[in-house]
Structure formats: structure tokens, C-alpha cells
Amino acid sequence: MTVTRSTEVTFSLNGQQTTVAAGTTILEAAQETGVEIPTLCWASNLTPVNACRLCVVEMEGSRALVPACSRECEPNAVINTDSERVALSRKMVLEFLDTTNDLTQSSELQTLIELYGADASRYSDPVRSEDPVKVEDDLFVRAYDRCVLCYKCVEACGDDAQFTFAISMAGRGFETRVSTEFETPLPESACVYCGNCVGVCPTNALQFKAEFDLRQTPDWDPESQTSTDTICSYCGVGCTLEVHTQDNEIFKVTSPSDHSVTAGHLCVKGRFGWQYVQPPTRRPPTNH
Amino acid sequence: MPDLKFSDAVPDSDERAVVDALISTPPVEQRSERWVIGGRAREEECRHLLLPGLHALQDTMGWITPGGLGYLAERLQVPIAEAYGVATFYELFELEQPDTEGPLHHVCVDPVCAISNSASYIAELRTKGHRVHESPCLGQCERPPAAFVQIKHGASQDLAAATKTPIKVAEAEPSRLLKRIGEIECTDLETYRRHGGYEALHLAINKGGEHVIEQLKKSGLTGRGGAAFPTGVKWEAVAAKDALVKYVVANADESEPGTFKDRVIMESDPFALVEAMTIAGISAGCEKGWIYIRGEYTTAAERMGAALTDATAWNLLGTNILGSPYNFDIEIRRGAGAYICGEETSLFNSIEGFRGEPRSKPPYPTDSGLFGQPTIVNNPETFLNVLEILNNGVESYRSAGTTNSPGTKLFCLSGDVSEPGLYEAEFGITLRELLVRAGGVTGDLQAILLGGAAGSFADSRHLDIPLTFEDTKAEGLTLGSGAVMVFSSRVDLSAVLMRLAKFFRDESCGQCVPCRIGTVRQHELLIQIGNRKPTSDNDLLLEEIAAVMTDSSICGLGQTAASAVQSAVQLGLIGDKQS
Numbered sequence: 001m002t003v004t005r006s007t008e009v010t011f012s013l014n015g016q017q018t019t020v021a022a023g024t025t026i027l028e029a030a031q032e033t034g035v036e037i038p039t040l041c042w043a044s045n046l047t048p049v050n051a052c053r054l055c056v057v058e059m060e061g062s063r064a065l066v067p068a069c070s071r072e073c074e075p076n077a078v079i080n081t082d083s084e085r086v087a088l089s090r091k092m093v094l095e096f097l098d099t100t101n102d103l104t105q106s107s108e109l110q111t112l113i114e115l116y117g118a119d120a121s122r123y124s125d126p127v128r129s130e131d132p133v134k135v136e137d138d139l140f141v142r143a144y145d146r147c148v149l150c151y152k153c154v155e156a157c158g159d160d161a162q163f164t165f166a167i168s169m170a171g172r173g174f175e176t177r178v179s180t181e182f183e184t185p186l187p188e189s190a191c192v193y194c195g196n197c198v199g200v201c202p203t204n205a206l207q208f209k210a211e212f213d214l215r216q217t218p219d220w221d222p223e224s225q226t227s228t229d230t231i232c233s234y235c236g237v238g239c240t241l242e243v244h245t246q247d248n249e250i251f252k253v254t255s256p257s258d259h260s261v262t263a264g265h266l267c268v269k270g271r272f273g274w275q276y277v278q279p280p281t282r283r284p285p286t287n288h
Numbered sequence: 289m290p291d292l293k294f295s296d297a298v299p300d301s302d303e304r305a306v307v308d309a310l311i312s313t314p315p316v317e318q319r320s321e322r323w324v325i326g327g328r329a330r331e332e333e334c335r336h337l338l339l340p341g342l343h344a345l346q347d348t349m350g351w352i353t354p355g356g357l358g359y360l361a362e363r364l365q366v367p368i369a370e371a372y373g374v375a376t377f378y379e380l381f382e383l384e385q386p387d388t389e390g391p392l393h394h395v396c397v398d399p400v401c402a403i404s405n406s407a408s409y410i411a412e413l414r415t416k417g418h419r420v421h422e423s424p425c426l427g428q429c430e431r432p433p434a435a436f437v438q439i440k441h442g443a444s445q446d447l448a449a450a451t452k453t454p455i456k457v458a459e460a461e462p463s464r465l466l467k468r469i470g471e472i473e474c475t476d477l478e479t480y481r482r483h484g485g486y487e488a489l490h491l492a493i494n495k496g497g498e499h500v501i502e503q504l505k506k507s508g509l510t511g512r513g514g515a516a517f518p519t520g521v522k523w524e525a526v527a528a529k530d531a532l533v534k535y536v537v538a539n540a541d542e543s544e545p546g547t548f549k550d551r552v553i554m555e556s557d558p559f560a561l562v563e564a565m566t567i568a569g570i571s572a573g574c575e576k577g578w579i580y581i582r583g584e585y586t587t588a589a590e591r592m593g594a595a596l597t598d599a600t601a602w603n604l605l606g607t608n609i610l611g612s613p614y615n616f617d618i619e620i621r622r623g624a625g626a627y628i629c630g631e632e633t634s635l636f637n638s639i640e641g642f643r644g645e646p647r648s649k650p651p652y653p654t655d656s657g658l659f660g661q662p663t664i665v666n667n668p669e670t671f672l673n674v675l676e677i678l679n680n681g682v683e684s685y686r687s688a689g690t691t692n693s694p695g696t697k698l699f700c701l702s703g704d705v706s707e708p709g710l711y712e713a714e715f716g717i718t719l720r721e722l723l724v725r726a727g728g729v730t731g732d733l734q735a736i737l738l739g740g741a742a743g744s745f746a747d748s749r750h751l752d753i754p755l756t757f758e759d760t761k762a763e764g765l766t767l768g769s770g771a772v773m774v775f776s777s778r779v780d781l782s783a784v785l786m787r788l789a790k791f792f793r794d795e796s797c798g799q800c801v802p803c804r805i806g807t808v809r810q811h812e813l814l815i816q817i818g819n820r821k822p823t824s825d826n827d828l829l830l831e832e833i834a835a836v837m838t839d840s841s842i843c844g845l846g847q848t849a850a851s852a853v854q855s856a857v858q859l860g861l862i863g864d865k866q867s
Contacts, residue, residue, distance in 0.1 A: 050648055051800050053840040064847060065839045070648055085839060089802070092836035096805035122829055123809060124816060149798065158367075165292065165367030169643060169798070170376040172626070174808050176798030181295065181372035182354050182383065190293035190369065 011077040018073075026068035026079060027055060037081055038090065038112050041150035042069040043200055045263040046160045049151040054093050054112075057081045065089055087116060094118035099126040102146045105204035127174070133212075136185045139272045140198050141212045146205035149176055153197035153206060161265045166190040167197070195271035199254055199264055208272075210251040221246060232270040237261065239270050250274050291327055294368050295358025303356035306344040311337055311363045330365040336621075338366055338641030342375050343583075343622060350389060350440035351382040366641065377643045377797075379421075379625025380438065380583050386419065389440060394423035394584065396434040398545045398791060399737070399784045400702045400773055401425075406433035424627060424791055425545035425741075426584050429702035429773070430709045436584045464688075464696050465672045466712045469556040475591055477598045480559040486604065488678040489563050489570075493612045497527060497571035500678065507677045507685045508694040513539060513630075513667035514742070514768045514844075516757050519674070522664060525654035527572040529662035536568045536577040536616075537639075537658055537665040541623050541630040543582055544740035545791065546771030549698040550668040552710050554581065554588035557672075558595035562618060564671035566605065567678070568664050569616040577618040578658065580635050583625050593620055627795035631843045632657075632665045634797065645799040646843035669698055669770075689715035693756035697770055701726045704733075704776035713755075720751040722772065731776030735861055739768020741788050742848035744855035764855070781861050782819050785853055789814050792849040803846030806837040810850060814862075822862060830857065 010019045013026075013035060020029045025048070030037045040052040050067035059066045060078035065086060073079075080086065094113050098120040103109045112118075120126075131144040151169070158165050166189045170179040180189040198206040214220050225246045232239040239262045244252040253271055257264030299307075311334060316326030325333070341364065345356040352375050361371040375381045386392070395401075395410050413420050428434035467483070474480040492500050505520030526534055538561060542550040554561060565577045581589045596618055599605045607615045621639050623629050629638045633647035636658045657663025673695060677685045686694040693715035699722060702708045706727025713722060719736060723729055736746045743766050746753075753759050760767050775784065789811035798804045810833050817826055834850030841847050856862045 050842070053800050053802050053836075053842075056840045064841070067648065085835075088832060089836045089840040092806070092832055093801050093840070096801055096809065096836075099809070100805055122825070123812070126812060127808060148801070149804070163291075166369055168367070168369040168373030170369075170373045171798070172377050173794060173796040173798045174804055176804065179369070179372065179376075181357065181368040190367070 006075070009073045009075050011073050011075065011079060013079050014081055020073055022072075024073050026057060026066070026071050026073055026081075029073050030068060030081060035081055037068050039069060040109070040148065040202055041152060043152060043257065043264075045257045045265070046152055046155045046200065049155070051151055052093065052148065054090055056086060056089050058083045058086055091116040091118045095120055095122070097148055099123045100129050101148055101203065102143075103148075103203060105146065105207075106202060109203070131177075134185075135209070135212075137187055137193075138209050139193055140195060140206055140208050142186075143205050143207070143212075144177060146203045147178060148203055148205075149178070150202060152200040152202065153178060156196040156200045156265065157191075161196050161263075162192070162194050164190055164192050164194070166192070193268045193272060194266065195268065196265045199266070199271070208252045210249075214246065214249075214251050219247070225251075232266070234269040234273065239266055241266070241270055243274065250278060292365065292367055294362040295354055297354035297358050299355035299359035300349065300353070302348050303345055303353065303359060306348050307341055307356070307360050307363055310341055310344055315363055315365055327365055334364045335366055335641035336639055338364055338371060338374055339621060339624065339638060342371075342378075342381055343624065346381050348441065351385050353385075364641075370642075374641065374643050377626060378583070378623075379423075381624055388417075388419060390417075390419060391440070392419045392421055392438040394421045394426065394436040394438065396424070396426045396428070396432070397422045397787065398425040398741075399775070399779075399787055400429045400546060401433040402783070402787060403703065403775070403779050404432035409433045409435070423584075424795060425543065425547075427542050427548040427551045427582070429546055429548055429700060429771075432702070436586075463712055464676045465553075465669065465698060466710065468560065469552060469710075474557045474559060475555075475594070477559060477595075477602060477604075480557075484679060485559055486563055488675045489566055489604070490610070491678050492567040492570050493610060493614065497573070500567060500571040500674075501527060503677055503682055504674065506682045507673075508692070509670070509673050509677060509685075510693075510757065511666060512669040512673070512697070512770070514544070514739070514766075516767075519666065519670055522654060522666070523568060523572050526574070526662045526664050529654070531662050533576070533659070533661045534572060534574040535658045535661055535663040536565050536572070536574045537632075537635070537663055538565055538577070538579040538668055538671060539630060539632060539635055539665055540585070540588070540668050541580050541582045541635060542585070542769075543627040543630050543795075544742060544769040544771060545788075546700055546702055546737065546740050546773040547769040548700050549710055549770060551585050551588050553668045553672060554585065554592050558588075558591045559599065560672050560675060561592070561668050562595050562599050562605065564674045565618060566609065566616050567674060568666070568671070570609075570612075570614045572664055574664065575615045575617065577616060578621060578639060579618060580621045580623060580629070580639060582629075583623040589620060589622055596620065626797075627791075628797045628843075628845055631845060634843070635665070636663070643797070645797045646845075648842060690754070690756050690758070692758045697755070697767065699755075699770045699772050701772050701774065703774040704730045704779070705774050706730055715756045716754040716759075718752050718754055719746065719772070722755070723751075723774070729774055729776055731778055733774070734777045734779060735775050735781060735856075735859070737773040737775070737784075737852060738771070739766040740771040740773075741791050742766075742844070742851060743768040743771065744851050745859055745861060747859055747861070764858075766851075780819075781856065782814075782817075785856055785862060786811070786814050788852050792845070796845065796849070800840075800842045800846060802836045802839075803841040803843075803849060806833050806841075806846065807849050809833055810837075810853065814853070817862070822857075827857065830854075 037055050040054045048070035050070040055068040056065035057068045058080040095118040134142040228243045242254045255262040318324050341360045345352045361368040426434040468474045501524045509519045510516040540550050626644050628634045629644040631646045634644040638644040653663045689695045699711045792807040793811045796803045796807045834854050837846045
């Protein structure tokens with residue numbers, strides 16, 4: 001018996017006949033054809049968890065909306081990324097997040113809130129996610145009132161990048177949080193301080209201590225900040241680093257998520273080992 | 289040694305003992321000079337023992353200590369943060385040391401028990417100094433207020449072993465699924481056999497799986513867990529899969545408020561479930577079955593366990609069953625207090641030792657279910673129908689019910705009726721007839737919650753609708769799990785609605801935004817409305833919250849979390865009806 005396996009899928013995307021390779025997700029197909037679908041928990045360098053539901057689209061014949069980030073294109077499917085139903089769902093997801101978390105440090109979400117007309121003021125006295133900022137070391141801080149539970153940090157710590165498994169989702173329902181075992185402080189946990197969780201966080205719930213400190217001062221000034229590409233000098237792998245500076249002081253180091261060597265992930269040295277380029281006397285004193 | 293960092297906390301010797309008793313393999317094992325099993329390979333082998341391990345630790349110490357959890361995690365090579373994430377997912381596990389050593393009383397506060405004064409029972413227990421947890425439905429709605437007592441160092445108890453036999457109406461129409469329940473208690477193999485037990489298995493062995501599946505498809509049997517998917521089609525799909533390992537799973541995590549049918553089946557007719565699962569295994573080429581029983585059903589778990597032992601002793605389970613070439617074994621897993629684990633993919637994750645969060649579908653369980661293998665997953669009531677079809681033939685089976693909803697259905701009647709209990713009736717019976725069989729409504733009928741918390745409200749206008757899948761659907765109702773909760777005019781329906789909203793708020797797994805936050809906002813809004821008439825802004829917001837939960841949640845929990853509230857709005861049951 002001969003088995004013919006189609007390597008291409010043709011379907012309708014917002015009324016346009018579209019052909020993509022079999023196995024392509026709706027989101028990837030949209031990106032290829034220039035159709036915009038908002039995402040939050042999706043990242044090109046992580047496995048889709050489709051938890052935020054911001055990328056939902058309408059698929060004819062499906063009772064519920066489907067997540068574009070993880071649903072593969074199906075032959076003859078009729079997909080609408082821009083219906084009223086879709087817009088309502090996205091608006092509500094944004095309202096839910098805005099009534100729960102501090103989203104002020106995520107410009108992408110602010111833009112979407114504007115775009116979809118999400119109005120948090122419709123809710124009277126909604127319970128919010130409140131958690132004092134965890135400052136446990138000199139490298140990064142955790143401000144979980146900003147955490148939208150997108151799973152990105154858990155994935156990056158686990159089998160999408162680092163294989164350290166220092167953190168997991170804990171609890172259930174609205175009480176769900178990202179946690180080490182028994183809320184153990186990070187320095188005593190399995191954490192190896194690769195900072196890959198910080199690298200993937202979409203809301204700045206995880207941020208460099210240097211950035212956190214700088215934001216506490218009146219000097220924080222995004223306008224004057226620059227990003228410089230360089231190569232990490234520690235070992236022979238040659239990871240690309242993006243060094244973010246303000247007034248010639250480093251406050252953050254990232255790596256591009258589409259980079260062929262790093263896929264956005266670094267180790268503790270590349271991520272945090274930049275103090276040697278700045279004389280210690282110039283660093284602000286720290287009490288922690 | 290391992291590449292994972294575990295806890296420095298030291299386990300107690302009792303904790304070591306119970307964990308060692310459960311896990312025979314060492315964390316790292318050298319099988320030959322060049323073959324070492326440890327780390328991820330060990331985790332893949334053993335991770336499904338995490339949930340039983342957590343139960344063992346909880347039972348031993350009365351809570352899960354850092355030392356105990358660390359030891360269990362290390363033995364299983366499961367990252368300790370993940371083990372903590374799993375433990376904190378379940379209601380029955382305590383991760384902080386309780387103030388007292390005494391038992392923990394879980395007392396139901398869901399609607400039926402709430403109108404039967406569970407509040408004063410709770411107050412009484414607290415006055416006596418007991419620890420009380422206000423629990424969601426415990427599946428004992430025919431004898432409210434329901435309670436479940438969790439005891440350190442011992443067998444926790446539901447009140448099911450109890451005195452009151454579930455009511456069966458003898459004079460009624462065909463008694464099929466409940467024929468061995470009531471006067472006869474088929475908890476021993478001999479009695480079960482005397483009452484027709486294991487005839488269907490013989491038939492399945494003699495005629496083969498294809499015949500069984502053909503009969504199921506002709507019978508029109510659909511799943512009784514709520515989704516009503518054709519059972520024969522499901523079995524056929526798994527039978528057609530060319531996989532080395534396939535599974536049969538009984539979803540006995542019965543947690544839908546107002547539902548207790550599967551509990552009664554497992555307590556009173558456990559061999560029937562074992563037999564039907566074995567037939568499923570033979571029919572679809574599966575050699576391993578799992579029964580996932582909700583953690584609060586301790587009596588059911590005990591009796592199912594005893595049934596498995598007996599069945600194995602008589603070669604009704606095991607290898608070459610009754611001399612045939614078929615092999616089949618069944619393992620029991622106890623849940624630990626999480627409504628979401630009744631969602632089939634959450635249930636798989638729970639068995640596998642992960643947090644009980646639902647998976648995205650597709651892939652469906654028939655393609656990738658438990659441990660990623662093709663899996664038949666059915667409700668115990670569905671399994672019992674299979675025996676009925678094989679023993680009496682398709683024609684006889686279809687003689688009851690309607691063309692599109694053939695056979696009989698179990699209905700769990702609770703609340704304001706004279707004789708709450710489990711009733712079997714042909715599809716097509718009306719609510720009015722059903723209420724008459726239960727001795728009528730006590731007081732004036734105000735509303736009926738049909739299908740559980742995830743169902744919808746009906747009132748006197750709906751009394752003559754035939755209870756079939758098609759007729760209820762046409763009316764915007766659902767049979768769901770077969771729960772029929774009756775509320776007379778004495779009941780404050782706003783309080784019932786608020787409790788339902790609280791139920792979903794508590795039971796949402798938290799994975800997706802629409803359900804995690806939507807259930808909270810819905811509950812807050814209902815509290816805000818209280819007994820007032822909702823404003824148009826209130827109505828709009830409730831409707832939009834309902835829309836996003838229904839349209840965009842990952843699983844059925846979020847998708848139905850607004851259904852009862854929305855139906856109450858439509859019937860005008862919400863807020864002060866007089867104003």
C-alpha cells in the first residue's frame with residue numbers, strides 16, 4: 001500500500017487561501033503572511049503552553065476559540081483572527097490581567113490594552129495579586145505582583161533551556177504562583193543563576209537587581225539608554241550579548257532570542273559577570 | 289550522583305519507611321558496567337508514584353514535611369520544586385504543620401448540604417475544637433450534610449460505609465445498571481457471579497473485540513460523564529491504533545456537585561466496573577487499566593481494591609485471563625481533592641505525577657492519552673452500560689429510551705425532595721415524573737439545578753421536557769452528570785449562585801487566564817450584586833466574563849463555569865425578583 005502524506009496544508013486565513021508546510025501553527029502561518037496576532041505566553045525559543053489565551057482565533061466548526069500559538073493549521077480550515085468574538089475575548093483577557101497585576105513595566109501589554117479597549121475601571125475592588133518584592137541576592141529580584149503566570153520562567157528553568165528545575169508553578173487557581181520548594185530563598189534552592197528566567201519574563205516581574213535599583217532612583221531614563229552588541233569573553237562558545245546601559249553603566253544583559261548559538265539563553269557568567277568592565281567604586285552601594 | 293539538587297532537610301524514619309515501601313528501585317541503579325539508570329530515566333519510570341507517595345507522607349505525619357518531600361523527590365528523581373508544585377495543587381495535602389494533631393473534618397458547603405445546615409454542623413465541630421475545612425461537594429448528597437474525616441496514621445473515612453443505603457426505587461421501570469445495587473450487595477465475587485457477573489466477559493472472550501465494538505456502536509451508547517461521546521467510536525479508535533502500549537482508564541474522580549452515582553456503583557457493585565474495564569482492554573488491545581478514584585471516596589477505593597485482589601486470584605485479571613490469550617491488569621490511583629482532575633487530560637497528568645492541569649486538545653486521548661499512549665477513558669456508569677448491552681443484546685438495550693438517547697440513565701436526586709437518592713430511569717422521563725418517583729418536592733418548587741455546578745438551572749416551566757440529550761440540548765439545558773438538585777422556595781437562590789461561583793473560583797486549576805481570573809471576577813460581581821437587581825452594567829460585565837470563559841478557556845471547567853449563572857440570569861432567578 002502506498003501512503004501519500006501531504007507536506008502542505010491549504011486553508012483560509014481571514015478569507016485568503018493560504019498554503020503552509022504541514023505542522024505549521026496558525027501563529028506561524030499568520031507571521032509568515034503578515035497577519036498580526038497578539039501573544040503573551042508564547043516565545044519563539046520556548047514550547048507553547050497556550051495559557052494566556054491572548055492569541056485565540058476563530059476556527060469554523062470549533063465550539064470554542066482555538067489558541068493560534070499551538071494549534072496546527074488543518075486542511076480546509078476557515079480561520080478568522082479578527083472577529084468580534086475574538087476581539088471580545090482578547091479585551092477580557094487584558095482586563096483580567098490589568099485588574100490583577102501591575103503591568104506598568106510592559107509596554108507591549110499597555111499597547112494592547114489601548115488597542116482592544118480594555119477597561120479595568122469596570123471592576124469594583126477586584127482582588128489583586130499582591131506580593132512584596134523578593135530581593136534575595138545582588139543579581140536579580142522577583143516582583144510577583146507583576147507575574148501573569150505565563151510559565152515562561154518555569155520552562156526556561158526546566159527542559160526548554162536550563163534543566164535546573166529550581167522553580168515550578170505551585171498552588172492552584174488564583175493562588176497559583178511561581179515558587180521554589182516551600183518558598184525556599186533562591187540562594188538556597190537549586191537555582192544556578194543563569195538568569196534565563198529573567199531573559200524570558202514579559203512583564204519585568206523578574207528583573208536585574210541593577211535595573212531594579214536604577215528604577216528606584218529619579219535617574220531612570222529609558223530615552224538615554226543604549227544597547228550594545230558584543231561577544232561574551234568568558235569561553236569559546238562565543239555567545240552574543242546585548243549590553244544595556246544608561247550613563248555608561250550596565251544595568252542588564254540579554255541575548256537575542258533568534259540567535260543561532262544562544263536562542264536567547266545565557267549562563268551565569270555571560271548574564272551577570274560583567275562587573276569587571278566597571279570599576280567597583282562606581283557601583284552604587286547596596287544593602288542586600 | 290544526581291544532577292538535581294534536593295533538599296538538605298532530613299526525613300523522619302517513618303517517612304523513609306513509607307517511601308521505601310512504595311518505591312523498590314534506588315534513585316540511581318547500576319545495571320551493568322556501562323548502563324546506569326538514574327536522573328531523567330528514573331523519573332520517567334517512577335514519576336507516577338509521586339501521588340501515592342504524597343498520600344503516604346500525608347497519612348504518616350499529618351502533613352508533608354520538607355524532609356519527607358525531599359526524600360520522596362530524591363527517590364523518584366523528580367525535581368523537588370516540581371514535587372512541591374504537585375503537592376500544593378491538591379486540597380488533601382497540607383504543606384504546613386497543623387496546629388493540632390487531631391483529625392481534619394472536611395464538611396461540604398455546596399448548595400445541597402448548605403441548605404441542610406452544614407453551617408451549624410461546622411460551627412458545632414469548631415466549638416468542640418475540631419479542625420474543619422469547608423469542602424466542595426463530597427458526593428454524599430443523599431445524606432446531607434456530608435463529611436469526610438482525614439486522620440493522621442490511619443484510614444481516613446468518608447461517611448459512606450454508613451448506614452443509609454442509597455435509595456433504589458424497586459417498582460420502577462427497567463432496573464438495569466442498578467439491578468445488583470440496593471438489597472443485594474455484590475461486594476464479593478460469588479454473589480456477583482450468582483447475579484449474572486462475568487457472563488459478558490466470557491462472551492467478549494469468545495466473540496472477540498470486534499464483535500463487542502460492533503455491538504456498542506449499534507447500541508448507540510454515549511459517554512455518561514457529561515460529554516456524551518459515542519463509546520463504540522472511542523473504543524474503535526483505540527483498537528485501530530498500532531501502539532505497543534494502550535490504556536483503559538475509568539474516570540471515577542466524581543466531583544461534580546450533586547453527583548454520587550459512581551460512588552454508589554464502586555461501593556456496591558465493584559466487580560461490574562472491573563469486568564467492563566477488562567472487556568474494554570480485550571476489545572481495544574489494552575493490557576493495563578487504571579481506576580482514578582477521587583481522594584474523598586475512601587470506602588469506594590477500599591472495595592475496588594478488594595475486588596481487584598479477588599479478581600486477580602480467580603484469574604479474571606492478570607495473564608491469560610480464563611485461559612484466553614488476553615492479559616489485563618488494573619491499578620488504582622486515589623485523587624487528592626481537585627475537581628479539575630475529573631477532566632480527562634488533567635486526570636492523565638495527575639496519574640503521571642504532574643500537576644492536574646488540563647492539556648490542550650487535540651491530540652485527543654484516543655491518539656495520545658495516559659503516558660502519551662492511545663487511551664480509552666470512560667465514566668464508571670458508561671462502563672456498566674457495556675455489560676448490559678453484551679448480556680441482553682442491542683435490541684433489548686434500545687427498547688428503553690429514545691432513538692438518539694437509548695437506554696437508561698442514572699439520576700442523582702438531592703435537595704428538597706422527599707426521598708433523595710440514586711434513581712435509574714429511561715431516557716425520556718420528564719423532570720416531573722422523576723420528582724414524583726422521589727416522593728415529590730418538599731415545599732414549593734423554585735428551581736432545579738440540572739447537571740451539577742457545570743449544568744444549568746431549570747424551573748417549573750421545564751418540568752415536562754423529556755430528559756434526553758437531544759431534548760435538553762434544544763432547551764439550552766444539559767443532563768451533564770445526571771445531577772438533579774432541587775430547591776424549594778425556602779432557599780435563597782442568590783446564596784446558591786454565589787456558592788457555585790465560589791466553587792469554580794476554588795477549583796480552577798489556574799493555568800489559563802480566562803478561568804483563573806474570570807471565575808474570581810464572576811464571584812466578586814455576584815457578591816456585589818447580592819440580593820439587589822443587577823444593573824445593566826452588571827449584566828453586561830457578567831455576560832462578557834461568561835463569554836471569555838466559555839470561548840477561550842482551555843478545558844471544560846472554564847468553559848462551563850458561567851453556565852449555571854447565565855441560566856439563572858436568563859430565568860430571572862438572580863437578584864431580588866420582586867424589585
